[in-house]
Amino acid sequence: MLIVTSEQIAGREISETLGLVRGATVRAKHLGTDIVASLKQLVGGELTGYSSLLAGAREQAIDRMIKQAQDMNADAIIAVRIQTSTISRGTSEIVAYGTAVRFARA
DSSP: OEEOSSSSOTTOOEEEEEEEEEEEEEEEOOHHHHHHHHHHHHHOSOOHHHHHHHHHHHHHHHHHHHHHHHHTTOSEEEEEEEEEEEEETTEEEEEEEEEEEEEOOO
8 A cells, every 4th residue: 555645646647536544543651651751851862662652553543544445445545644632641642544545547
């Protein structure tokens, strides 16, 4: 599945727009990650526990979006965006969305 953030794909003609596809996940922080992050804030640097948590959540949201596009027999997903929002203290929702399309057949 070709996934792009642009609205066009160089060298490909889009013949059909299938519609919105999306994937979402909600993740909560782990108490252990919070403790390590609190200590890390004292000395500075990347909070790798949070980075890893969010990277995994983004991948899961993208995978779910791709699955929905595959179910529609799409060739690609264009105009892809990823959005994160806080649901409550310590939990975040990650949503990946875009437009499923089919290419013109030669």
